[in-house]
Amino acid sequence: MQVLxxxxxxxxxxxxxxxxxxxxxxxxxxxxxxxxxxxxxxxxILHGRNPGSESIRLDGNDYLGLSGNPDIVRAQMASLQHSNESVIQSGVFLLDAHPCRTLEASLAAWVGKEDGFVCQSGYSANVGLLQAIADEQTPVYLDSLAHTSLWEGVRAARAPAYAFRHNDPAHLSRMIARHGPGVVVVDSVYSTTGALCPLREMVEVVEQHGCTILVDESHSLGTHGPQGAGLCAELGLTDRVHFITASLAKAFAGRAGFFTIPAELRYYVLHNSYPNIFSSCLLPHEIAGLAATLEVVKRSDAERVRLHANTRRLRASLSEIGYPIHQGSQQIIALEAGTEPATMVLRDHLEERQIFGAIFCAPATSRNRAMVRLTLNAGLTGSEMDRIEQTAKELAPVLKPWDWPIAKRARTEQV
Structure with a gap:
């Protein structure tokens, strides 16, 4: 016998x-x-069951249902098959003839601005822009529910940060009067609650005090405004807003970020925005896909109508059943159960019935303000909406949402 x-x-x-x-x-x-x-x-806490083919997914951000759109897929495939001259390098080295510069110019023109940058993510966009426009002597005023990436941008700039009460222009005005002119930072639609920013009033405070304003349109770009150009465009405020930022991982269903700049600041930002300097540019097929997505988004008026109709319908039915969702109005719906254990119970009940949302808890929310976030989309059918509403109705006597802390606080405030 052979011994190995x-x-x-x-x-x-x-x-x-x-x-x-x-x-x-x-x-x-x-x-x-x-x-x-x-x-x-x-x-x-963030991981529950695996969704199946019969599940209703309310845990993503593809608001217009563009994933798998044939025009976008064809553009990506053509780039993968034929792009062989690209160089993977930092975005600061890209020349004006590069397709990414064409995309940046197209996005900027669409939202009504002179120029802009495409970068790796919405997070990078916010950090990189704030790092360039604020410093140790520039106070930055942030809505208390502003996205974490905006707070991290202020930290990267080493600027003094001042939080003002959520959606409260009067409180913002008092803060600026106390600490001096600076940069005001708001979201157009807030990512945890779906609350709409009173943007017109915010801009008026900014102008009154000689400040600069940055509006993060991550959850309104593509879903609001003419051709989906955002809330600033919808309200006619584009020329009064200094900077617009956005994640292109929401309605664009891609993986990138974008921010606008005045054309004169382009090379200043290139030399002062670390995420742009020290991150590689997007890949050719990503750029091609986003360019095609922009054209699809522009002509998606029917999808925007369906999205807003779904939003109005579900918000009305949930409110009628007794769910306290009064803190928002847009396509993001927060079921704020409060404690993390209570939120896990809520999530498990929904998933048992094949309804999948996403748990948000600290640090994405304040402590003991955990929630299951439902994000609606244009592709939800009538029968799926019926199932969501029926599930909410069946679970209400079990979950007793009228006893959640947020509901009790609302009643106290009314008194």
Whole structure:
């Protein structure tokens, strides 16, 4: 009998890590693992069941239902098959003849601005722009519900940050009077609650105090305004708003970010925005896909009508059943159960009935203001809307949403 030589390389390898820093070990065990066990029951709060073919997905941001659009797919495929001269490099090296510059110019013209930058994500767009337009001597005033990427942009700029009460122009005005002119930062539609910014009033405060305003249109670009050009365009405020930013991972169903700039600031921003300097440019097929998406979005008026109709219908029915969703008005609906354990129970009940939303909790929300976020889209059918409403009605006596902390607070405020 032949005896094979022992080969250690074929044995399963046991991977070991060197010891962690004591401070990291302490934070992991005391802050995270204690919370993991006591609040989450030893399982990740963000992960529930796997959706199936019969599931209704309300956990994504493809508001117009553009994923798989034939025109977009064809543009991406053509680029993959025929683009062989591209160089993968930092976006700061791209010349004006590059397709990305054409896309930037098209996006800027669409929203009514002189110029703009396309970058890796909406997060990068916000951090990079704020890093370029604010500094240690520039106060930045942020709505208390502004997206985390905007707060991180202020941190990157090392600028003093001042939070004003959510959607409260009067409080903003008092803050500016106290600390001086600076940059005002708002979302057009807030990503956790679907609240619409009182943008006209905000702009008036900005002009009164000689400030600059940045509007993050991530959740209104494509869904609001003429040809989907956003809330600023819908309200006729584009020429009074200094900067517009957006994630192109929402209505554009892609993977990129965008922000506008005055043409004279282009090379200043190139030399002061770290995400643009130290991140590679988008790939050719991504650029081609986004360029095709822009044209699809422009002509998607029917989809915008359906999206807003679905929003009005579901918000009305949920409110009638007793769900406290008064804090928002747009296609994002927050079912704010409050504590994380209560939110996990809400999520599990919905998923048992094949309705899938997304849990939002700290740090995406304030502590003890966790929620299941439902994001509507234009592709929801009448029968799917019926199922969502019937599920909400069946669960109401079990979940008692009228007893959630947010509902009790609303009643107290009314009194």
């Amino acid at each position: 030589d022992h080969n250690p390389s074929l044995e399963p390898r046991i991977h070991r890590n060197p010891p962690l820093l004591p401070r990291l070990r302490e934070r992991f065990e005391q802050k995270f693992m204690a919370h993991w066990q006591s609040q989450w029951g030893g399982k990740p």
